[in-house]
Amino acid sequence: MRIERIELRKIHLPYVAPFETSGWRELGRVPVIVRMEADGIVAWGESPVGTDPFYSEECTETVWLIQKEYLAPMLMETELERPEDVTPVLAKVRGNHFAKSGLEFAAWDLFSQRAGRSLADMLGGVRDRVPVGVSVGIQKDIDALLQTVSDYLDAGYRRVKLKIKPGWDIEPTRAVREAWPDLKLQVDANSIYHLEDAEHLAKLDPFDLLLIEQPLAHNDIFDHAKLKRRINTPLCLDESIVSPEYARWAIEMEACDIINIKPGRVGGLTDSRRIHDLAQAAGMPVWHGGMLETGIGRAFNVALASLPNFVLPGDISANARYYARDIVLNPFTLNREDSTLTVPTAPGNGAQVDEDFLDQVTFERWEIRA
Ligand code: OSB
Ligand code: MG
DSSP, X not given: OOOOEEEEEEEOEEEEEEEEOSSOEEEEEOOEEEEEEETTEEEEEEEOOOSSTTSSSOOHHHHHHHIIIIIHHXXXXXXXXXXXXXXXXXXXXXXXXXHHHHHHHHHHHHHHHHHTOBHHHHHTOOOSEEEBOEEEOOOSSHHHHHHHHHHHHHHTOOEEXXXXXXXXXXXXXXXXXXXXXXXXXXXXXXXXXOGGGHHHHGGGGGGOOSOEEOOSOTTOSHHHHHHHTTOSSOEEESTTOOSHHHHHHHHHTTOOSEEEEOTXXXXXXXXXXXXXXXXXXXXXXXXEOOOOXXXXXXHHHHHHTTSTTBOSOBSOOOGGGTOSSOSBSSOOOOBTTTTEEEOOOSSBTOOOBOHHHHHHHEEEEEEEEO
Protein backbone atom coordinates (compact mmCIF):
# COMPACT_ATOMS: atom_id res chain seq x y z
CA MET A 1 0.00 0.00 0.00
CA ARG A 2 1.12 3.53 -0.78
CA ILE A 3 0.24 6.43 1.51
CA GLU A 4 -1.51 9.16 -0.48
CA ARG A 5 -1.44 12.03 1.98
CA ILE A 6 -0.02 12.88 5.39
CA GLU A 7 -1.21 15.94 7.29
CA LEU A 8 0.49 17.17 10.46
CA ARG A 9 -1.05 19.54 12.98
CA LYS A 10 0.25 21.22 16.08
CA ILE A 11 -2.54 21.52 18.59
CA HIS A 12 -2.84 23.08 22.02
CA LEU A 13 -5.02 21.46 24.66
CA PRO A 14 -5.14 22.85 28.24
CA TYR A 15 -5.20 20.46 31.22
CA VAL A 16 -7.96 20.43 33.81
CA ALA A 17 -5.17 21.04 36.39
CA PRO A 18 -1.45 21.88 36.14
CA PHE A 19 0.89 18.86 36.11
CA GLU A 20 4.18 19.11 38.03
CA THR A 21 7.10 16.67 38.19
CA SER A 22 10.56 16.83 39.76
CA GLY A 23 11.79 18.73 36.70
CA TRP A 24 9.02 20.79 35.13
CA ARG A 25 5.46 22.09 35.40
CA GLU A 26 2.96 22.08 32.51
CA LEU A 27 -0.43 23.72 31.99
CA GLY A 28 -1.34 21.82 28.83
CA ARG A 29 -0.09 19.79 25.90
CA VAL A 30 1.17 20.71 22.45
CA PRO A 31 1.33 17.34 20.66
CA VAL A 32 1.61 16.77 16.92
CA ILE A 33 -1.46 15.06 15.46
CA VAL A 34 -1.03 12.97 12.30
CA ARG A 35 -3.71 12.32 9.69
CA MET A 36 -2.82 9.66 7.11
CA GLU A 37 -4.83 8.75 4.00
CA ALA A 38 -4.58 5.69 1.77
CA ASP A 39 -6.99 3.38 -0.08
CA GLY A 40 -9.95 5.62 0.87
CA ILE A 41 -9.12 5.21 4.58
CA VAL A 42 -8.43 8.08 7.00
CA ALA A 43 -6.15 7.10 9.88
CA TRP A 44 -4.86 9.08 12.85
CA GLY A 45 -1.80 9.21 15.07
CA GLU A 46 -0.32 11.40 17.80
CA SER A 47 3.26 12.15 18.75
CA PRO A 48 2.72 12.64 22.51
CA VAL A 49 5.82 14.77 23.00
CA GLY A 50 6.40 17.41 25.66
CA THR A 51 6.33 21.08 24.67
CA ASP A 52 9.85 21.38 26.09
CA PRO A 53 12.75 18.86 26.05
CA PHE A 54 12.52 18.17 29.81
CA TYR A 55 11.32 14.55 29.82
CA SER A 56 13.23 13.43 26.72
CA GLU A 57 15.54 15.24 24.31
CA GLU A 58 12.58 15.80 21.98
CA CYS A 59 9.97 18.56 22.04
CA THR A 60 7.11 19.71 19.81
CA GLU A 61 9.38 21.71 17.50
CA THR A 62 11.90 18.88 16.96
CA VAL A 63 9.09 16.41 16.21
CA TRP A 64 7.63 18.86 13.70
CA LEU A 65 10.97 19.42 11.96
CA ILE A 66 11.97 15.76 11.78
CA GLN A 67 8.55 14.64 10.56
CA LYS A 68 8.34 17.30 7.82
CA GLU A 69 11.92 17.12 6.59
CA TYR A 70 12.58 13.39 6.88
CA LEU A 71 10.02 10.94 8.21
CA ALA A 72 6.88 11.85 6.25
CA PRO A 73 8.73 12.04 2.88
CA MET A 74 10.48 8.70 3.62
CA LEU A 75 7.16 7.00 4.36
CA MET A 76 5.51 8.42 1.22
CA GLU A 77 8.22 6.79 -0.90
CA THR A 78 7.74 3.33 0.60
CA GLU A 79 5.46 0.51 -0.40
CA LEU A 80 4.04 -0.76 2.93
CA GLU A 81 2.82 -4.35 3.29
CA ARG A 82 2.29 -4.40 7.05
CA PRO A 83 2.42 -1.87 9.90
CA GLU A 84 5.65 -3.53 11.07
CA ASP A 85 7.33 -2.22 7.89
CA VAL A 86 7.32 1.36 9.22
CA THR A 87 9.92 0.96 11.99
CA PRO A 88 12.75 -0.32 9.74
CA VAL A 89 12.03 2.39 7.13
CA LEU A 90 12.27 5.17 9.70
CA ALA A 91 15.34 3.62 11.39
CA LYS A 92 17.60 5.54 8.99
CA VAL A 93 16.84 8.60 11.15
CA ARG A 94 18.61 8.18 14.50
CA GLY A 95 16.59 8.50 17.68
CA ASN A 96 13.69 10.99 17.44
CA HIS A 97 11.33 8.34 18.78
CA PHE A 98 8.43 10.64 19.59
CA ALA A 99 8.58 11.97 16.02
CA LYS A 100 8.50 8.44 14.61
CA SER A 101 5.74 7.26 16.92
CA GLY A 102 2.89 9.46 15.63
CA LEU A 103 3.45 8.24 12.08
CA GLU A 104 3.89 4.64 13.15
CA PHE A 105 0.66 4.76 15.19
CA ALA A 106 -1.25 6.14 12.20
CA ALA A 107 0.05 3.26 10.05
CA TRP A 108 -1.24 0.76 12.63
CA ASP A 109 -4.64 2.48 12.59
CA LEU A 110 -4.62 2.40 8.79
CA PHE A 111 -3.82 -1.31 8.51
CA SER A 112 -6.24 -2.27 11.29
CA GLN A 113 -9.06 -0.37 9.61
CA ARG A 114 -8.22 -1.96 6.29
CA ALA A 115 -8.27 -5.43 7.87
CA GLY A 116 -11.59 -4.64 9.61
CA ARG A 117 -9.96 -5.59 12.91
CA SER A 118 -9.50 -3.74 16.16
CA LEU A 119 -6.01 -2.49 16.89
CA ALA A 120 -5.90 -4.58 20.10
CA ASP A 121 -6.67 -7.68 18.05
CA MET A 122 -3.99 -6.79 15.46
CA LEU A 123 -1.43 -6.39 18.25
CA GLY A 124 -2.31 -9.65 19.99
CA GLY A 125 -4.26 -8.23 22.93
CA VAL A 126 -5.88 -10.69 25.32
CA ARG A 127 -7.96 -8.44 27.65
CA ASP A 128 -11.19 -6.58 27.03
CA ARG A 129 -10.56 -4.20 29.94
CA VAL A 130 -7.22 -2.79 31.10
CA PRO A 131 -6.52 -1.83 34.74
CA VAL A 132 -5.54 1.83 35.16
CA GLY A 133 -4.40 4.22 37.87
CA VAL A 134 -3.63 7.88 38.10
CA SER A 135 -0.37 9.85 38.19
CA VAL A 136 -0.52 12.62 40.81
CA GLY A 137 1.78 15.60 40.27
CA ILE A 138 3.65 17.45 43.00
CA GLN A 139 1.19 19.44 45.12
CA LYS A 140 1.63 22.61 47.16
CA ASP A 141 1.45 20.82 50.53
CA ILE A 142 0.45 17.52 52.16
CA ASP A 143 -3.16 18.62 52.74
CA ALA A 144 -3.59 19.40 49.06
CA LEU A 145 -2.04 16.04 48.18
CA LEU A 146 -4.37 14.09 50.47
CA GLN A 147 -7.35 15.94 49.02
CA THR A 148 -6.23 15.27 45.43
CA VAL A 149 -5.69 11.57 46.11
CA SER A 150 -9.02 11.35 47.90
CA ASP A 151 -10.78 12.92 44.89
CA TYR A 152 -9.23 10.37 42.52
CA LEU A 153 -10.23 7.50 44.82
CA ASP A 154 -13.78 8.89 44.85
CA ALA A 155 -13.67 8.89 41.04
CA GLY A 156 -12.92 5.14 41.20
CA TYR A 157 -9.15 4.92 40.67
CA ARG A 158 -7.57 2.09 42.64
CA ARG A 159 -3.87 2.74 42.03
CA VAL A 160 -2.01 5.99 42.67
CA LYS A 161 1.42 7.17 41.57
CA LEU A 162 3.03 10.10 43.35
CA LYS A 163 5.58 12.31 41.68
CA ILE A 164 8.52 12.81 44.05
CA LYS A 165 11.63 15.00 44.31
CA PRO A 166 14.12 15.90 47.06
CA GLY A 167 12.10 17.64 49.77
CA TRP A 168 8.86 16.06 48.49
CA ASP A 169 9.41 12.34 48.82
CA ILE A 170 9.43 10.50 52.17
CA GLU A 171 6.84 12.64 53.97
CA PRO A 172 4.20 12.80 51.21
CA THR A 173 4.56 9.06 50.61
CA ARG A 174 4.21 8.35 54.34
CA ALA A 175 1.15 10.61 54.58
CA VAL A 176 -0.65 8.86 51.70
CA ARG A 177 0.32 5.42 52.98
CA GLU A 178 -0.96 6.24 56.50
CA ALA A 179 -4.24 7.58 55.14
CA TRP A 180 -4.80 4.53 52.87
CA PRO A 181 -2.93 1.48 54.24
CA ASP A 182 -4.11 -0.88 51.46
CA LEU A 183 -3.84 1.45 48.46
CA LYS A 184 -1.75 0.29 45.48
CA LEU A 185 0.87 3.03 45.64
CA GLN A 186 4.02 3.82 43.64
CA VAL A 187 6.34 6.79 43.11
CA ASP A 188 8.12 8.41 40.14
CA ALA A 189 11.25 10.59 40.49
CA ASN A 190 11.80 11.49 36.81
CA SER A 191 15.59 11.21 37.04
CA ILE A 192 16.22 13.70 39.86
CA TYR A 193 18.37 11.58 42.25
CA HIS A 194 21.95 10.25 42.18
CA LEU A 195 23.47 6.98 43.32
CA GLU A 196 24.70 8.79 46.46
CA ASP A 197 21.02 9.14 47.47
CA ALA A 198 20.65 5.35 47.84
CA GLU A 199 20.33 5.49 51.63
CA HIS A 200 17.77 8.24 51.39
CA LEU A 201 15.72 6.30 48.82
CA ALA A 202 15.82 3.22 51.08
CA LYS A 203 13.64 5.25 53.50
CA LEU A 204 10.79 4.49 51.10
CA ASP A 205 11.20 0.76 51.80
CA PRO A 206 8.67 0.59 54.68
CA PHE A 207 5.80 1.98 52.57
CA ASP A 208 5.10 -1.21 50.63
CA LEU A 209 5.28 0.52 47.24
CA LEU A 210 4.59 -1.32 43.98
CA LEU A 211 7.69 0.33 42.55
CA ILE A 212 9.91 3.39 42.32
CA GLU A 213 10.18 4.74 38.77
CA GLN A 214 13.35 6.21 37.23
CA PRO A 215 15.12 7.57 40.30
CA LEU A 216 18.46 8.16 38.49
CA ALA A 217 19.55 9.83 35.25
CA HIS A 218 17.33 9.68 32.17
CA ASN A 219 20.03 7.88 30.15
CA ASP A 220 21.42 5.64 32.90
CA ILE A 221 21.27 1.88 33.29
CA PHE A 222 24.59 1.28 35.05
CA ASP A 223 23.94 3.15 38.31
CA HIS A 224 20.36 1.86 38.44
CA ALA A 225 21.82 -1.66 38.54
CA LYS A 226 23.85 -0.63 41.59
CA LEU A 227 20.96 1.19 43.24
CA LYS A 228 18.67 -1.82 42.81
CA ARG A 229 20.92 -3.78 45.19
CA ARG A 230 20.60 -1.11 47.89
CA ILE A 231 16.83 -0.60 48.11
CA ASN A 232 13.95 -3.02 48.68
CA THR A 233 11.30 -1.18 46.67
CA PRO A 234 11.02 -2.75 43.19
CA LEU A 235 12.87 -0.58 40.68
CA CYS A 236 11.17 0.44 37.42
CA LEU A 237 12.81 2.15 34.44
CA ASP A 238 10.94 4.66 32.28
CA GLU A 239 13.15 7.31 30.58
CA SER A 240 16.13 4.93 30.14
CA ILE A 241 14.29 2.30 28.09
CA VAL A 242 14.22 3.90 24.66
CA SER A 243 14.40 0.74 22.52
CA PRO A 244 14.27 -3.07 22.68
CA GLU A 245 18.08 -3.08 22.91
CA TYR A 246 18.05 -0.90 26.01
CA ALA A 247 15.39 -3.16 27.51
CA ARG A 248 17.55 -6.21 26.88
CA TRP A 249 20.61 -4.50 28.37
CA ALA A 250 18.66 -3.45 31.47
CA ILE A 251 17.33 -6.97 31.92
CA GLU A 252 20.75 -8.59 31.45
CA MET A 253 22.40 -6.08 33.79
CA GLU A 254 19.63 -6.59 36.37
CA ALA A 255 19.13 -2.82 36.41
CA CYS A 256 15.39 -3.04 37.11
CA ASP A 257 12.56 -5.29 38.30
CA ILE A 258 9.94 -3.93 35.95
CA ILE A 259 9.71 -1.82 32.80
CA ASN A 260 7.37 1.07 32.02
CA ILE A 261 6.49 1.00 28.31
CA LYS A 262 5.43 4.23 26.59
CA PRO A 263 5.00 3.70 22.87
CA GLY A 264 5.91 7.34 22.11
CA ARG A 265 9.24 7.01 23.91
CA VAL A 266 10.28 3.90 21.96
CA GLY A 267 9.13 5.08 18.53
CA GLY A 268 5.89 3.15 18.15
CA LEU A 269 3.87 0.02 18.76
CA THR A 270 6.13 -2.42 16.95
CA ASP A 271 9.07 -1.82 19.27
CA SER A 272 6.73 -1.53 22.28
CA ARG A 273 5.54 -5.02 21.55
CA ARG A 274 9.13 -6.25 21.15
CA ILE A 275 9.97 -4.87 24.59
CA HIS A 276 6.82 -6.48 25.99
CA ASP A 277 7.79 -9.82 24.46
CA LEU A 278 11.40 -9.87 25.55
CA ALA A 279 10.49 -8.81 29.10
CA GLN A 280 7.89 -11.56 29.17
CA ALA A 281 10.46 -14.14 28.01
CA ALA A 282 12.76 -12.97 30.82
CA GLY A 283 9.98 -13.24 33.41
CA MET A 284 9.85 -9.46 33.93
CA PRO A 285 6.47 -7.70 34.11
CA VAL A 286 5.77 -4.45 32.24
CA TRP A 287 3.17 -1.73 32.69
CA HIS A 288 1.91 1.06 30.46
CA GLY A 289 3.13 4.59 31.19
CA GLY A 290 1.42 7.77 30.04
CA MET A 291 2.32 11.00 28.30
CA LEU A 292 -0.96 12.79 29.04
CA GLU A 293 -2.07 11.75 25.58
CA THR A 294 -5.15 13.16 23.87
CA GLY A 295 -7.98 10.79 22.98
CA ILE A 296 -6.09 9.75 19.83
CA GLY A 297 -2.90 8.68 21.59
CA ARG A 298 -4.91 7.15 24.42
CA ALA A 299 -6.63 4.71 22.04
CA PHE A 300 -3.20 3.31 21.08
CA ASN A 301 -2.20 3.08 24.75
CA VAL A 302 -5.30 1.12 25.72
CA ALA A 303 -4.92 -1.33 22.83
CA LEU A 304 -1.26 -1.95 23.65
CA ALA A 305 -2.00 -2.41 27.36
CA SER A 306 -4.31 -5.32 26.47
CA LEU A 307 -1.24 -7.51 25.79
CA PRO A 308 -0.70 -10.27 28.37
CA ASN A 309 2.51 -9.11 30.11
CA PHE A 310 1.08 -5.69 31.08
CA VAL A 311 0.43 -6.81 34.63
CA LEU A 312 0.35 -3.64 36.73
CA PRO A 313 -2.25 -0.85 36.25
CA GLY A 314 -1.28 1.71 33.59
CA ASP A 315 -0.91 5.50 33.76
CA ILE A 316 -3.73 5.70 31.24
CA SER A 317 -6.54 7.41 33.05
CA ALA A 318 -9.90 8.38 31.56
CA ASN A 319 -9.82 11.40 29.22
CA ALA A 320 -11.64 13.61 31.74
CA ARG A 321 -8.71 13.34 34.18
CA TYR A 322 -6.68 15.35 31.65
CA TYR A 323 -8.94 17.48 29.43
CA ALA A 324 -12.28 19.23 29.91
CA ARG A 325 -12.88 18.69 26.20
CA ASP A 326 -10.84 16.18 24.19
CA ILE A 327 -10.44 15.88 20.42
CA VAL A 328 -12.50 12.67 20.25
CA LEU A 329 -16.26 12.13 20.32
CA ASN A 330 -15.97 8.87 22.31
CA PRO A 331 -13.68 9.53 25.30
CA PHE A 332 -12.72 6.65 27.58
CA THR A 333 -14.59 6.61 30.88
CA LEU A 334 -13.47 4.78 34.01
CA ASN A 335 -15.22 1.50 34.86
CA ARG A 336 -15.54 2.29 38.56
CA GLU A 337 -16.19 -1.25 39.70
CA ASP A 338 -12.70 -2.44 38.72
CA SER A 339 -10.69 0.74 37.88
CA THR A 340 -10.36 -0.22 34.21
CA LEU A 341 -10.84 1.22 30.74
CA THR A 342 -12.65 -0.85 28.12
CA VAL A 343 -10.58 -1.86 25.10
CA PRO A 344 -12.26 -0.66 21.87
CA THR A 345 -13.51 -3.37 19.50
CA ALA A 346 -14.24 -1.23 16.42
CA PRO A 347 -11.91 -1.57 13.42
CA GLY A 348 -8.74 0.51 13.78
CA ASN A 349 -7.87 2.33 16.98
CA GLY A 350 -11.54 3.02 17.70
CA ALA A 351 -11.13 6.77 18.31
CA GLN A 352 -13.80 8.91 16.64
CA VAL A 353 -11.99 12.17 15.99
CA ASP A 354 -13.94 15.37 16.63
CA GLU A 355 -12.70 17.17 13.52
CA ASP A 356 -14.55 20.43 14.28
CA PHE A 357 -12.95 20.72 17.70
CA LEU A 358 -9.62 19.54 16.32
CA ASP A 359 -9.76 22.47 13.85
CA GLN A 360 -10.43 24.85 16.74
CA VAL A 361 -7.36 23.74 18.70
CA THR A 362 -5.02 23.48 15.68
CA PHE A 363 -2.56 26.37 15.32
CA GLU A 364 -0.29 25.07 12.54
CA ARG A 365 -0.69 22.63 9.65
CA TRP A 366 1.49 21.00 7.02
CA GLU A 367 0.77 18.35 4.42
CA ILE A 368 2.47 16.15 1.84
CA ARG A 369 0.72 14.42 -1.07
CA ALA A 370 1.81 11.57 -3.33
O1 OSB B 1 7.33 10.08 33.94
O2 OSB B 1 5.59 8.94 33.69
C1 OSB B 1 6.17 9.99 33.56
C2 OSB B 1 3.80 12.62 32.11
C3 OSB B 1 4.65 13.28 31.25
C4 OSB B 1 5.96 12.91 31.19
C5 OSB B 1 6.44 11.86 31.99
C6 OSB B 1 5.60 11.18 32.84
C7 OSB B 1 4.26 11.59 32.92
C8 OSB B 1 3.28 11.01 33.84
C9 OSB B 1 1.83 11.18 33.48
O3 OSB B 1 3.57 10.49 34.90
C10 OSB B 1 1.14 9.90 33.21
C11 OSB B 1 -0.20 10.14 32.55
O4 OSB B 1 -0.26 10.30 31.31
O5 OSB B 1 -1.20 10.17 33.27
MG1 MG C 1 7.85 8.16 34.62
